[in-house]
Amino acid sequence: MNRVESMLLELKDTSEFMIDLAYSSLLYNNSEIAEEVVFLETKMDELSSKIQERIVSIGKEQPEEIAKLFVILRLQMAVEDIANAAASIADVVLRGLGDHPVIQMSIQESEVTIKKATIAGNSILKDRTLGDIRLGSHCGMYLIAIKRGNQYIYGPDKNEVLREGDVMIARGPEEGADFFRGLADGSEREI
Amino acid sequence: MNDTEERMSLDRINMTVQELLTEMKDKSEVIVDLAYASLMYNSMDMAEKVSGLEDEMEDLKYAVRTKVLLAARTMEDAKQFSGILQVASAADRISHAAGEIVKLLDVPLENRPFITNIINESDEKIRMTRIMPNSDMAGNTIDHLAVEASTGTKIIALKNRQGWIYDPDESIKLRAGDDIIVRGSEDGFDRLVKFASGQMPWVFPEEYEEGEEYEEDEE
Secondary structure (H helix, E strand, C coil): CCHHHHHHHHHHHHHHHHHHHHHHHHHCCCHHHHHHHHHHHHHHHHHHHHHHHHHHHHHHHCHHHHHHHHHHHHHHHHHHHHHHHHHHHHHHHHCCCCCCHHHHHHHHCCCEEEEEEECCCCCCCCCCEHHHHCHHHHHCCEEEEEEECCEEEECCCCCCECCCCCEEEEEEEHHHHHHHHHHHHCCCCCC | CHHHHHHHHHHHHHCCHHHHHHHHHHHHHHHHHHHHHHHHCCCHHHHHHHHHHHHHHHHHHHHHHHHHHHHCCCHHHHHHHHHHHHHHHHHHHHHHHHHHHHHHHHCCHHHCHHHHHHHHHCCCEEEEEECCCCCCCCCCEHHHHCHHHHHCEEEEEEEECCEEEECCCCCCECCCCCEEEEEECHHHHHHHHHHHCCCCCCCCHHHCCCCCCCCCCCC
């Protein structure tokens, strides 16, 4: 994968993550999470500009690549638009317009729900890495963020170790939510 | 045709704002998955489904606007509702972006070789597999299997004897020979393939017991 492609990959992954974060900020009417979306949006803008500059300079040197470069540009613009949509959702929260019950209910009732769970002292998830427990493939719940004390860890990677008291915010199907909570509160003993 | 359209929009009017918004949120997520999948599998058919969803989103957005405007009585209502309208517009905007993505199908394949790479390397993978006759998945509905909760992969399309079904209803029964396209993590997909190929018995949620051994991710 060349440099432009890697940048486009990062753009795509970030845009999808931003959507999850944006809906989470709305569900919990949480402006800290909404701020993170806005922060990612500025990073997306920078990355988008870099991609476009790169496309132009490659196009100058290799005009035969123009058709391909144009596809990259179109994809980049579509992905950026997804990110902008996420930011406009977060903006609702930041303007203080996100606490209407209809909004919260509409996310709760969604096929892809967002759930919170706190790691209890006797949870089998405690002191284990995300890569080790692989929540996603065992209950369909993917971690969007962890709140540790006053700090958020957004999009935690697989080396992140879960600690007692961590609040996990995860996205997944309703059917996976009970098991997810059970693992966190210590009532589920097997993963 | 006109009758059906009329009835559909009336149905929407009978939905609550919350139901409309939930549907928009759900569709905004699946439409992006389907858009990338259509590029990955070079499927015009799937791209048409995306365009269909895009039109539906537009209708839903108008239905939300209509209902919300009818409900506003006070300044406070109006402020609160503007947030709802913004969310509906954002979901609609996502669907338009998905519509732009599928338009790339018109570009000759040789000019978009990297798209498959990018989708393959994404955090969210899109993969296809087949349900084998000896798989426990055969003969069960998506709902009963709780496919996503059990594997972390969501079925976004499936091909059975009738043809392709996109964003299939949870009540659809999977059968031997069906091809399924899923979205999720690589690890979840590896697990799904073991179930789909019949290598591993399905663990139904209510009878969840000691897990099997799974190999660690490479890398």
